[in-house]
């Protein structure tokens with residue numbers, strides 16, 4: 072389906088384009104401040120995969136739930152989380168989204184439906200299924216999305232979650248972000264058939280594979296899945312064929328792939344360029360408009376960095392607060 076069939080306006084496309092750029096600039100800044108020791112902790116970037124979060128979250132409302140993993144920045148930003156508080160979190164500050172206690176991969180933002188991201192590969196499927204059980208029992212009409220990787224799709228939790236969600240017709244959308252690698256393991260060396268969407272049929276769940284670097288394709292699949300879930304017809308599975316442009320973590324030497332492989336994606340299938348090309352072709356999007364958008368995003372992220380820098384560092388004596396109920 073193209074953008075016209077989906078009823079997307081120019082303004083909506085520009086907003087999606089801006090969202091992808093915002094996620095990227097946020098993360099590029101996080102990397103720059105990580106290298107200076109101002110952002111701390113483990114850094115697993117989402118750069119290259121922005122179309123997935125953008126396309127999926129466009130089909131959601133603020134009240135819907137998302138379950139995320141170690142690459143949660145993109146999901147959080149696309150769901151509408153406060154980027155000032157996120158940047159402060161990465162710096163371990165009291166004004167961070169979790170008071171500086173969560174760092175990069177354990178962030179939560181219940182106000183936008185993310186109860187907690189986490190680093191256990193495969194856990195987001197089970198959490199997303201649990202959120203969907205809550206929706207079906209107590210909040211009918213709301214849906215839940217589970218984001219996970221190709222590596223996470225080879226965990227037992229994948230099958231247990233899909234089976235339970237299908238049996239109970241839970242309103243959950245399983246979104247596999249197939250970025251071709253689980254740390255250094257290429258998907259083709261660890262996964263029979265090299266793809267996942269066919270597995271959905273084993274649970275009687277609709278499964279599709281889309282170009283995960285095309286936000287419109289992702290949105291089209293997500294919209295259909297969300298509508299099905301809201302109607303009470305149960306789960307769907309979307310495999311987004313995407314690509315991680317940074318290492319598994321910052322500092323990864325990436326000896327398992329070539330520079331040419333990465334450059335090929337940047338040149339021919341980068342999600343931001345894909346959307347820009349469409350805007351240029353359909354609406355005459357100009358370089359001036361592009362530069363103005365980039366400048367406004369850089370200013371927005373610079374303000375987030377400043378907010379983080381000005382925050383008070385988390386205090387060691389407060390480290391155990393919020394661990395146990397009062």
Ligand SMILES: Cc1ncc(C[n+]2csc(CCOP(=O)(O)OP(=O)(O)O)c2C)c(N)n1
Nearest residue numbers: 142190191192220221222223250252253254
């Ligand atoms: C249960 C579990 N096993 C192993 C790890 C170590 N680990 C961290 S990230 C990762 C790879 C995850 O790959 P994938 O699910 O494809 O997500 P990606 O990192 O590519 O986004 C592994 C094996 C972990 N965190 N949790």
